[in-house]
Amino acid sequence: MEACLHLESNFKHLKIFLIGFFIFACNNEEDKKDTSIAIEDKVFDITISSSRPSSYNYNDPTATIGSTDSDGETRILLAIPQILNLYREDIILSSIANIEIHIITSSVDINPENIELSFIDKSWTPYASWNSRFSLAEGQEWSNPGGDIMDLESVSPSIEKAPDGSQQKKLIFNITKTLVEAVSQQTEIQGFLLRAKSDPNNADNTLKVFTSNYSGSYAPKAVLSFNKSEVIE
């Protein structure tokens, strides 16, 4: 075990998680090979709305995305989490099995094909709005109000029950393929845009989600899992 505690690496975050993993694995002899390598990181978000084109909201613990007659359309910008910066290291990239964004909702009354996570290559600040990447200064407007989406295929979620046994649902966006392809083309992704499209097949055109301001485990997060065999070879 001493070797476990004297690792030297550039990858500080990954190292901490992996050391924890291996210490845990060693302590549990029976399950020593039954634990996959997975790490999580919080995803920070802000809410933007067409009804408030020049203002932003990053304080509420929940946000209702989608469209209503009174409030127009609301979307969420999600900044790429720091842990995903690791993907720029080739050796890390080759060992990544899955990159997922997990978002908790109170219910899903929208046909999941109408829930889309898109990719953004322009940076924004915590003061971004529907019209601007930085609402406090001129000349930073989005080319397309509501966020400039990259020409990459959007991802719709799979849905699971929330792990705590509550009535909440977990939206799982598997972005592995798109992110790995983007990296291979040296395209830098700055974040994601979550939106709910109106459609006759929806029971409701809005979706209430927990934001990064929620203090509990329902806040959005990124989950990375690694190929154990490739990491150790």
Added chain:
Amino acid sequence: MKTFAYFTSIFVCLVACSADKKPGNSPYFADDATLTVSGQFLDKDEKPLAARNIVLKNLRRFAYFDPTLTYFKESLNWFAHLAFPMFPSYELSYDSQKAKPNYFIKNVVTANDGSFRFQMRADQTMRDSEGGINITLVNDGEGKSASYAKYNFVIKAATSTLDPIHLCSLGDVFQEGSDSLNWTWTTPTYSLDHYEFRFADAQDNSLLWTSRLDATENSLKLPKAIFRAQSVRYAVEIFYHFEDQKQLSCLTPSQVFSITQAKSNLAQGKLAQAENIKFKITSLSNDRFNDESYFAAYDSRWIILDLLEETSIGSIHVHNLQFADSVSDTLTIEGAHLSSPNQFESLGLDAVKAERFASYNLPTPSSWARIRISSLSVFDNLQEITIQAGSN
């Protein structure tokens, strides 16, 4: 160099705490012993298969699993993909599977003479409850579903030199009929257990259908409507008796056929509803067989497909049905007319056996506007429903 040192250290950590020493069907090996598995893949003319991707898997249980079952424990879902892939390169890819627990997997490429060799430390391997180190070798062909063979065995010595592994062939003949697709073959003379036919979209390899047949069968007939008017890839895995009821299988090279005269899928584009799901369901009838899963989140035990008009139905087919529990392994399929859309009547398909892929023929073709498929078990997954009119 730092990266190298880092991963080397991780390797040392894993090896240090990962010994699995219970001898049994496989002998005892010291932790640092090197286990070698080598062999040679040949084509149907017994010429070497060079530059083919070979995957070695070591799992905690023998790599035999019936993928036609509708109920898997959660931990077995990934196993079905990993140990028993429909097509070796298909379904989430090995990369994503490899993050799951209970696996050891390595890849090599065959040399010019078709030979391959795997080496691993003894303490990297896992043993089953009987102390056996189970190995599954898959010739993954050129990496794009052109798979050729799968070979299961238990390690008996530090060095395992396998007999040459031949290209797998059933000699099956395919014919397209007006309502059905038909395959015939000559039953091999060796000791068979069963066959499994697997079908996928040739474009994206999304799984369309599987059929399991007993060793005594020598033909397969499937309704046309379960396939789209498209190119379909298929392969057959042939299972032999081997080593005290454990089984050896070989997988034929995948072949692609196109349906020249398609039969309509009467469910195409129709909307569905299900217990506890408020939105209108489009995924069951959109001709996409790789939609994201969501049924498991809703505890649904029934699904209603609205055909919108009285429609003559000959057979109903469910694709990739899995239950979340084992309360029941049957389905009841009923119909309702436009005049009484909520009054469901028997189609003669009451408490029929549920299978992951199943075709249900109505005893007599008849017209219905709505179809209800229900079970006492909760649906964990259902990818698609197809319906064929006609006289089969």
